[in-house]
Amino acid sequence: MTLPIVSLVGAGPGDPELLTMRAVKRIEAADVVLADDLVDPRVLALVKGRLLRVGKRGGWPKLPRQQELTIPQGDAQPPWERPGSCISTDQHFIHALMIREARAGHRVVRLKGGDPFVFGRGGEEVDALREAGIDVEVVSGLTSGIAGPAAVGIPVTDRRASPGVILVTGHPGDGRAEPDWPALARTGLTLVIYMGVARASHIGAQLLAAGLRADLPAAVISAAHTAQQRHAVTTLADLADCIARERLPSPALLVIGEVAAHASAAELGALARSA
């Protein structure tokens, strides 16, 4: 007997035209889709089966472990599907839900913003599914750390400036080790920081102390490839002040390095959206 396949699908940065062909196929064919909060509503609109929102909302109460054991069966409306529900979903609960749905013979899509294997706990979900004996495939998606800068004209690598790029999170969470900012500074590579807005002042200070130039170009891109996309270009020394001044909200990316100066006044993303 072939066990049903769970697909971990990358929803990309927002605009549904940036989904891969395979992602669209999997989403449309799914009986049930477990979606993160960061997935764009226009992508969710493609879902034809049941849509379960399993976002991990920072600062909201976690669903107690006990509730994992009493997942409502059938069509009863579980708490995370109630309108206005403000439950932050525990990672183990997501695993249990995927396993239950897969064992029920359903085609399951686990839909994650960006790429499932870039800051998405995709590795943990694959492990949990394999341990349960369930086949899993990964459908990569565009990660906002590369597609976001591109939307405003920034190539994250450029042989004229840097032989590579570092993708790192500014918010490791759950007591995980913080990136070694001085070590990152010394690589000379472009730095792209996910979830760094709240800690931009701290990160900037660490990078300056490690020897990066105060006037090194830096860019902030909010909500790339969504209708709310905005960006600003400044210098490393001014980065935190710029975020406050321009009121650039999360989710946002920080890009630090010579390539940030390539950001255009006219957004390439806007061009793409109107084309």
Next chain:
Amino acid sequence: MTLPIVSLVGAGPGDPELLTMRAVKRIEAADVVLADDLVDPRVLALVKGRLLRVGKRGGWPKLPRQQELTIPQGDAQPPWERPGSCISTDQHFIHALMIREARAGHRVVRLKGGDPFVFGRGGEEVDALREAGIDVEVVSGLTSGIAGPAAVGIPVTDRRASPGVILVTGHPGDGRAEPDWPALARTGLTLVIYMGVARASHIGAQLLAAGLRADLPAAVISAAHTAQQRHAVTTLADLADCIARERLPSPALLVIGEVAAHASAAELGALARSA
């Protein structure tokens, strides 16, 4: 008058199902497509307009600058379209060709393997088009440095092991500075190295000298998401020997870090291909 738009389009790692919806639209609508060598033949099969191959073949003679000034007009077959042609196309020639086609009112797609802004000289091409007064959009694609490891089950980031990933080229080319391998080693992040097969022995020695563990997991993935996909998992100390022993050809990715141990025996890419 609105000048025609040139689209820099990412062709992804190989499998045409991993193209974005927008990439497919742009390729199918193009009057002329300028394609790199690394673009998969199944992707090229989507081209309905004229297809010009403008690959930069390493070690082959460059098209002399003089020939840039005498690009054949109309339907005459230029040298880079002749069957069996072994001309390595100069970057400036590609710029001139895109500008000429755009000014002739054609819809131009510049089709690049992976993502146009990751090791693709996309930044230089955008600059050249803008300087010529031509509008350009960038359509991001899946980069093989993330989608390739995913095809064999490797999450390039995993909060259990590393707060980020470094994408770097092992072959900067044209006298450009080599990555600072000791500095990269000290970051503690996952290392993904493009075009590193030929220099794996040198790179491995530098990383070991900088203090990375000899038994740190390392993976090699050849031709990810193509019919020729193959991979192997080993340790950092054995990396170069493993490439020789398993005869893993270019193009290939090297993944160095704890996450490399997640590579599955059964390739997730194979699952995806048969689904």
